Amino acid sequence: MLQCLSIHIGQAGVQIGDASWELYCLEHGIQPDGFILDRQQEQLENGEMEPRNASFDTFFHETRTGKYVPRALFMDLEPTVIDRIRVGKYHSLFHPEQLVNGKEDASNNYARGHYSVGSEIIELVLERIQKLAEQCNELQGFLVFRSFGGGTGSGFTSLLMEQLSAEYCRKTKLEFSVYPSPRISTAVVEPYNAVLTTHSTIEHSDCTFMVDNEALYNICHRKLGIECPTYASINRLTAQVLSCLTASLRFEGPLNVGLIEFQTNLVPYPRVHFPITTLAPIISADKAYHEHLSVPDITAACFEFSNQLVRCDPRLGKYMACCLLYRGDVVPKDVNVAIASMKSRTSVQFVDWCPTGFKVGINHQPPMVMPGGDLAPVQRAVCMLSNTTAIVEAWARLDHKFDLMFAKKAFLHWYITEGMEQGEFTEAREDLAALEKDYEEVG
Amino acid sequence: MMSDILPLAVIGRRVEVSGECATVRFCGGVPPVAGLWLGVEWDNPERGKHDGSHEGTVYFKCRHPTGGSFVRPNKVNFGVDFVTALKKRYALEEEADEDGKACSLKVGCKQVQTVGFEHITKKQSQLRALKDISLSKCAVSCAGEKGGIAEACPNIRVVDLSKNLLSSWDEVILIADELRDLETLSLSENKLQFPLDSLTPPGTFSTLKILVLDKTGITWAEVLHCASGWPVLEELYLRSNSISISERPTDVLQMVRLLDLSSNPSIAENQLYLIAYLPRLEQLILSDVGLSSMHFPDAKTGCKTSMFPSLQYLIVNDNRISDWSFINELDKLQSLQALSCSRNPLTEGDKAETTRQIIIAKISQLKTLNRCQILPEERYGAELDYRKTFGNEWKAAGGHQDPDKNRPSAEFLAAHPRYQLLCRKYGAPEDEELEVPQPFMLKNQLLTLKIKYSNQLEQKELEKQLPDSMTVQKVKGLLSRLLKVPVSELLLSYESPKMPGREIELENDLQSLQFYSVENGDCLLVRW
Numbered sequence: 001m002l003q004c005l006s007i008h009i010g011q012a013g014v015q016i017g018d019a020s021w022e023l024y025c026l027e028h029g030i031q032p033d034g035f036i037l038d039r040q041q042e043q044l045e046n047g048e049m050e051p052r053n054a055s056f057d058t059f060f061h062e063t064r065t066g067k068y069v070p071r072a073l074f075m076d077l078e079p080t081v082i083d084r085i086r087v088g089k090y091h092s093l094f095h096p097e098q099l100v101n102g103k104e105d106a107s108n109n110y111a112r113g114h115y116s117v118g119s120e121i122i123e124l125v126l127e128r129i130q131k132l133a134e135q136c137n138e139l140q141g142f143l144v145f146r147s148f149g150g151g152t153g154s155g156f157t158s159l160l161m162e163q164l165s166a167e168y169c170r171k172t173k174l175e176f177s178v179y180p181s182p183r184i185s186t187a188v189v190e191p192y193n194a195v196l197t198t199h200s201t202i203e204h205s206d207c208t209f210m211v212d213n214e215a216l217y218n219i220c221h222r223k224l225g226i227e228c229p230t231y232a233s234i235n236r237l238t239a240q241v242l243s244c245l246t247a248s249l250r251f252e253g254p255l256n257v258g259l260i261e262f263q264t265n266l267v268p269y270p271r272v273h274f275p276i277t278t279l280a281p282i283i284s285a286d287k288a289y290h291e292h293l294s295v296p297d298i299t300a301a302c303f304e305f306s307n308q309l310v311r312c313d314p315r316l317g318k319y320m321a322c323c324l325l326y327r328g329d330v331v332p333k334d335v336n337v338a339i340a341s342m343k344s345r346t347s348v349q350f351v352d353w354c355p356t357g358f359k360v361g362i363n364h365q366p367p368m369v370m371p372g373g374d375l376a377p378v379q380r381a382v383c384m385l386s387n388t389t390a391i392v393e394a395w396a397r398l399d400h401k402f403d404l405m406f407a408k409k410a411f412l413h414w415y416i417t418e419g420m421e422q423g424e425f426t427e428a429r430e431d432l433a434a435l436e437k438d439y440e441e442v443g
Numbered sequence: 444m445m446s447d448i449l450p451l452a453v454i455g456r457r458v459e460v461s462g463e464c465a466t467v468r469f470c471g472g473v474p475p476v477a478g479l480w481l482g483v484e485w486d487n488p489e490r491g492k493h494d495g496s497h498e499g500t501v502y503f504k505c506r507h508p509t510g511g512s513f514v515r516p517n518k519v520n521f522g523v524d525f526v527t528a529l530k531k532r533y534a535l536e537e538e539a540d541e542d543g544k545a546c547s548l549k550v551g552c553k554q555v556q557t558v559g560f561e562h563i564t565k566k567q568s569q570l571r572a573l574k575d576i577s578l579s580k581c582a583v584s585c586a587g588e589k590g591g592i593a594e595a596c597p598n599i600r601v602v603d604l605s606k607n608l609l610s611s612w613d614e615v616i617l618i619a620d621e622l623r624d625l626e627t628l629s630l631s632e633n634k635l636q637f638p639l640d641s642l643t644p645p646g647t648f649s650t651l652k653i654l655v656l657d658k659t660g661i662t663w664a665e666v667l668h669c670a671s672g673w674p675v676l677e678e679l680y681l682r683s684n685s686i687s688i689s690e691r692p693t694d695v696l697q698m699v700r701l702l703d704l705s706s707n708p709s710i711a712e713n714q715l716y717l718i719a720y721l722p723r724l725e726q727l728i729l730s731d732v733g734l735s736s737m738h739f740p741d742a743k744t745g746c747k748t749s750m751f752p753s754l755q756y757l758i759v760n761d762n763r764i765s766d767w768s769f770i771n772e773l774d775k776l777q778s779l780q781a782l783s784c785s786r787n788p789l790t791e792g793d794k795a796e797t798t799r800q801i802i803i804a805k806i807s808q809l810k811t812l813n814r815c816q817i818l819p820e821e822r823y824g825a826e827l828d829y830r831k832t833f834g835n836e837w838k839a840a841g842g843h844q845d846p847d848k849n850r851p852s853a854e855f856l857a858a859h860p861r862y863q864l865l866c867r868k869y870g871a872p873e874d875e876e877l878e879v880p881q882p883f884m885l886k887n888q889l890l891t892l893k894i895k896y897s898n899q900l901e902q903k904e905l906e907k908q909l910p911d912s913m914t915v916q917k918v919k920g921l922l923s924r925l926l927k928v929p930v931s932e933l934l935l936s937y938e939s940p941k942m943p944g945r946e947i948e949l950e951n952d953l954q955s956l957q958f959y960s961v962e963n964g965d966c967l968l969v970r971w
Contacts, residue, residue, distance in 0.1 A: 225760075225785065227799070227813035248559075261558070284814075286728065286758055286783060289629060289655045289680050292579045292605045329577050331532055332560040361558045366575055374814060379577055379603060 002140035003058050004249060005132055006072040009157050010106075010113075011081045012147035012178045014074050018085060019235035020242045021070050021093070024250065027243065027368050028056050033092045034067040055252045061135050071132055073098050075125055077117050077152045078105030097128055106151025108187040110196045111418035113155020122159055126167070133168070140260065141172030143246075144205075149180040149190035154197035161204035172260055175205045176242065181214035182311055182397055189411050191401035192425070199428035202435070207263045207273045209245070209385065210394075211238060211309040222306070224284045224374045233374055240367070240375065241279050241309065244383030247327050251365040265359045266321045266387050271438055274391050275321075276310040278302045278384040285369075288376035295334035295380065296341050299324065302384040303348060310394065317390025318351045318443055323359045328366040328380035335360055351389070351443060389443035392436055399432050457610040457634060458483065459520040459582055463490055464608070465512075466634065468503035473513055480513045486634070522584025522608035525618055526591045532581060533570060570596045577603040579629075584608035586617035593621035600624050605631040605655070612637045612669060620647045629655035631680075637665040643672030650675065657682040663689050670695035682706045688714035696721060703728040705758075712736055719750035725778075726756040734762040739775045744860045748775040756781040756811075764789050770805045771860050781811035804829035805861060830865045834872040835879070837862060844871040888912065890956065892937075893966040896926065909956065916952035922969055932971040939965045 008017035024030075029037045060068040070093060076082050082101040085091060102121045106113035133139050142164060147153035157175075164173060180190040187193070201208075216237055220229035224237075267273040280301035281293045293301075301307050302324065303314075326335065339358065342348060350357045367381040405411060406425060416422070456467045460483070469482025485491050488507035495503040495511040505511040523531075573596050583604060586592060599622050609615060612635050619625055628651060651673055656666075663686050670676070670692065678701040687709040696702075700723050704710055710732045718724070739748035755778050765788035773779060782802070784790055790798050803809060803817055803825040810817055834842075840855035842862075849871075856862070866872070894905040905925075909918065915935060923930045935949040939962065946968065949959055961967075 225783065225814055227785070228815045230815075286730075286760075286814075289631075289653070290657070290682065292577075292603060292629065292631065294579065329575060332557070333532070335557070335560075359558065362560065379575065379601070 002138050003071060003136035004140050004143055004246075005129065005136070006059075006070070006143045006145065007129070007160070008072065008074045009144065009146040009160070010076055010150045010153035012150060012153055013145035014076055014081050014085065015231060015235050016145050016176070016178075016238050016242075017072060017074055018088070018090070019232075019239040021072065022090060023236075023239045023243050023368070023370060024056075024059060024070070024246075025090070025093070026370065027365070028060070028068075028250070030060070030068050030093075032090050034069060036066075036068065056250045058140070058249045059246070069093070069095055070098075071136070073100065073125070073128055073132060075100040075121070075152075075156075076105075077102040077113065077121065077156065079103065097131070100125055100128060106155055107414075108149075108189055108193065109151045109414055109418060110155040110158075110193045111415040111420040113151040113153075113157075114159045114196075114200075115155070115419045118152070118156040118159050122156075122163060125160065126163055129164075130167075139168070139171055141174065141206075142168075144173060144175045145177075146175070147178035148194035148197055149178070149185070149187050151193065153178070154193035158197050158200035158204075161201050165204045172206050172263065173204060174263060175201070175208040177208050177210050179210045179212040179310060179394065180398065181212045181217075182394075184214050184217070186213075189405075189414070191398055191405060192411065192415070194398055195402045195432050196424070196428045198435070199431040202271055202431070205273065207267055207275065209277050210274055210391075211241070211277060212311055212394075215309050215311045219282055219306070219309075220374070223282045225286060226374060236370060236373055236375070237279075237282070238309075240369075240381075241277055241383055243367070244279065244325055244327055244381060245277075245385075247363040247365055248325065248361055251363055266323055266385055268320050268354065268387070268442065269438065271435060272320070272387065272442060275323075275385040275387040276308060276312060276314075276391060278308045278386070280304075280307050280382055280384075281378055282307060283376040283378060285374055285376045290376075293378070293380070295326070295330055295382075296338040298380065298382050299335075299338035299342060302382060303342070303345070310391070312388075312390050312394050314386065314388045314390045315347055316393060317388045318349045319357065320351050320354050320387045320389065320442065321359070322357060322387075323361070323385040325361050325363070325383045325385070326380065327363045327382070328378070330362050330364070330380050330382075332362070335362070353442075389439050392439040392443075395432060395436050395439070399429065399436065402429060402432075453481070455610055455636060456521060457584060457608040459522065459608060460514055460518055463487060464634075465490075466610070467519075468495065468505070468511070469513075471502075473497055473502065479516055481516050481519060482511060482513055483519075484511050520582060520608075522582040524585050524587025524591070525578070525583055526587050526595045528578050528581040528583045529570060529576070529596060532578060533573065533576070571598065574598055575601040578607065579603050580606045582608055584610070585614055586621070589617075590621065592618060593623075597622070598624060601627040603629045604633065605629050607633050609633040610636060612641050612665075616641070616643055616647055616672075619651070620644060624650055626650055627653040630659055631655050631657040633659055635659045635661065637661065637669065639668075641669065643669070648672050648674075648676075652676060653678040653680075655680040656684070658684065660684060661686070663687060667692055667695055674698070677701065679703070685709055687711070688717045691717040692721065698723055700724065701726040701728070704732065705730040706732065708733050710734070712738070716750065720752075723753055724751065725753050726758075727751070727754055728758040729762070730758055731761040734759055735764055736766060736769055737772050739772055742775045744856055745864070746775065747777050750776075752777055754778055756783075758783045759787070760784060761786045763787065767801070767805070767858065770802055771858070774806045774860060779806065779808060782806065782809060783813050785813055800825040800828055804865070807861065807864075826865055827869060830862070830869055830872055831876055833859055833862060834877040837872075838877070842866075842871075844873070890961060890963050890965070892961070892964075894922070894969060895966055896969045911957040911961065912955050914953060914955050915949045915959075918949075918956070918967070919952070926969070926971075928971045934970045935967060936970075937961055937965050937967045 006017065008014045031037060059071055061071055062068055074082055074085060079101045082099050085099060102117060104117055106117055112118065144157060146157045161173065180194050213234065216234040217229050219237065220226045220233050226233055266275050280298040283291065305313065367378055369375045369377050406429070412422065453467050453470050458465055458467055463485060465483035465485045467481055468484050471480065473480045482495060482503045484505045488510045491505065491510045491512040493511055494505040494508045495501060503511065576599060584607065602625065609630065615630060619628065625648070652675060654673065654676060657680055661681065661684050666681065667690065675698055676696065677698060679699055680703040682703055683706040686704065686707040699721060702718070702724060705728050712734065715737065739750050741750065742748040754776055757779060760783055764784065773782065799812060802812060803822055837851055837855060840852040842851040843849045888910050889908040890911050891906065891908050894907055896903055919930045919933045919935060922933060936946050937949060938946050947959060
């Protein structure tokens with residue numbers, strides 16, 4: 001039984017975590033106080049319950065009183081976001097030591113997150129991670145949730161990842177990152193933070209799954225009919241993706257060949273590890289039971305631009321690897337039919353050198369939706385992780401924005417005063433240029 | 444099952460021929476060609492060759508001139524029974540691989556590696572354990588042997604039987620009779636017949652909570668007839684059935700919380716009264732029905748209606764709502780908390796933001812609009828804005844800040860039922876608030892001023908229009924040219940009818956008339 005530790009960093013990471021643990025609890029029948037609903041408990045004891053629930057040990061730790069505690073750490077450099085969890089619906093789910101915060105935030109500044117403010121709290125965070133790791137029989141690896149654009153998400157994460165590499169050198173580290181949207185930005189210095197953190201984290205992360213807010217807003221607006229999407233709606237959508245991603249770890253199925261094996265198949269070169277995520281089907285709750293989407297339907301939807309959670313056009317690049325993670329009422333025969341029909345599509349172009357194009361997995365645990373939420377319940381869903389060279393467009397965009405500001409040395413003093421050197425910026429930018437080159441070479 | 448041996452009672456059966464669905468209308472000989480023919484009416488009205496007649500003889504009738512064809516029985520798929528379809532889908536038979544793990548799939552020239560298939564296959568062969576299944580598009584046409592379903596998969600709670608070949612509700616009853624835990628059933632796109640003498644045995648559908656009958660051709664009368672067999676039904680989906688609500692459900696559908704009547708263009712406003720007294724109805728979906736208005740005549744302006752007492756969420760997207768009176772009426776609903784009304788003429792266009800604000804102000808207890816929560820701040824702003832926007836109209840209709848004089852016309856009150864209430868809540872709008880700001884045009888900035896030169900025996904008066912931003916220096920320059928007096932000798936001051944007896948000096952040449960608060964109708968006094 002391999003366990004996974006989730007680390008949620010900064011506002012984005014913490015809020016995504018909030019939404020995803022809420023969904024996991026719903027799926028496992030765990031109530032907000034950490035105990036399983038009585039009916040299911042009885043069934044577990046009587047052995048009637050399907051064994052699937054037993055493997056959530058990967059994500060939850062069972063205490064002696066029978067309470068299930070998430071294997072997670074939430075941290076932020078300022079208190080407001082973490083405080084909301086402390087007073088929220090699921091506050092008794094977490095042990096107080098799992099919720100860590102500082103007093104002074106990173107102010108959207110990588111340097112503060114990494115050097116000045118972050119360095120004061122890193123020891124405490126590592127200590128808490130150590131405690132959580134000790135509760136595991138066999139720690140498989142870490143899942144790190146953060147944004148690229150924020151100060152804590154960028155700066156503190158890179159600091160933490162360096163330390164984790166040192167202390168837990170053989171454990172996998174997977175990231176789930178919120179990439180700065182092309183047209184909506186929440187901070188002027190996002191490009192700086194994103195470039196700096198990508199440079200300093202790239203060698204410490206094994207695979208980074210990306211989402212961007214703009215794609216999520218568009219999905220919420222167009223497909224879910226939400227007039228003004230809020231972070232709450234976006235995060236619930238993200239939680240659905242995460243649930244699909246981690247389903248093979250949390251429910252009995254081909255467990256050992258779960259996420260880690262997929263990751264091995266998705267990353268051809270150590271630096272080229274940024275797959276984009278796609279989810280299908282995404283149906284508004286107002287249209288429940290309206291469409292009966294078969295496996296071929298949802299598979300085809302994965303290759304549609306509008307279902308992608310990152311704004312980037314895969315038709316402009318080539319696929320290096322693709323993972324299709326199905327869940328729910330999916331039979332192998334249907335998957336064969338679906339893939340056969342994808343066969344004829346000219347838009348799905350692979351690189352010449354990669355022999356195994358697709359990797360497919362099925363978990364029979366059906367997808368669940370939060371009651372009263374925006375998504376309609378469906379019998380089957382699929383999450384696709386695709387490593388495509390088209391993502392270089394996203395890096396190019398980011399680098400361009402970085403260049404525009406850096407040419408004028410705009411906003412640089414905020415970083416310099418916190419102890420950074422201009423050289424680091426140049427180094428980071430060169431690294432990103434090299435990354436763009438890497439993508440071009442493999443394509 | 445394609446053979447020359449035809450099942451009994453073939454007329455009316457739903458069949459599939461090369462991917463297209465049809466209904467059998469005729470069985471027999473068609474001279475002069477020998478052999479047995481089946482006459483079918485296709486679902487697709489353009490698929491056929493004729494309307495059921497051949498060389499002058501009418502063999503069967505179709506609704507469209509090209510809706511029918513004659514086909515040989517051996518080309519026709521009559522479908523399979525439930526259990527056969529189930530086994531075919533969930534238990535790989537001939538296709539099981541020897542080498543369990545790696546399946547040989549190919550996409551283009553790429554090998555596809557599959558993970559977990561063998562495990563899943565074993566799991567699903569345990570049909571008895573299945574709870575949540577889909578047999579959509581599996582050509583299911585009948586229940587099969589009695590007891591067969593109950594033996595194979597008794598624990599099923601959710602089944603999707605959409606797009607199959609079921610032809611009669613009686614067949615559905617036979618299937619449901621053996622699934623004692625059935626909670627959710629979808630029968631969409633099965634063209635079903637509902638025999639009048641159809642009887643549901645007690646116990647069947649006893650646990651059915653969600654039923655989806657989209658595109659089945661069911662009529663309202665048939666719904667009510669079958670509904671006596673659905674005692675605990677909570678959600679009923681009847682989209683795209685050309686339904687007209689013809690009677691009021693009396694003892695049936697009393698537990699229904701959600702009713703979806705979308706895409707039934709024959710639904711008219713007056714039919715809605717017939718479903719207005721379902722006691723538990725919380726969510727009503729009326730998208731794309733051509734709705735343009737809704738009235739609750741039992742309640743006067745400002746009162747609550749007794750219709751739809753439990754309705755919390757109303758969805759009226761994609762309709763023809765163009766009048767604000769629709770929104771006004773919704774305020775009469777007792778329990779309404781959420782509304783979705785996108786893509787109506789009223790809400791389309793540039794003024795989307797304003798429309799949202801107005802809707803919020805018109806429906807007092809609305810908490811969610813178009814799936815976006817209405818926060819208290821938003822409601823506050825919307826209501827204040829509404830009060831201000833229609834203030835002039837209110838006054839013109841007889842409204843007044845003084846409650847004794849406040850008598851807005853009935854017409855105004857009908858168009859703005861909440862206006863008086865908003866005035867009470869926030870106070871009546873002040874006149875200053877209601878002043879429409881003049882657009883910035885030069886003519887609006889001009890002051891009409893009298894100019895007196897009082898230092899001569901003759902008192903002369905001029906009238907001039909000057910912009911209020913004109914500096915004193917420039918005014919002096921103008922007067923200097925007019926009066927032929929050098930600028931340096933001029934002294935200016937002004938008096939205002941609002942302040943009789945006071946004279947204000949315009950000392951600073953660099954300041955404007957506006958700085959000295961010179962207003963329209965004032966009088967400039969020139970001395971030298």
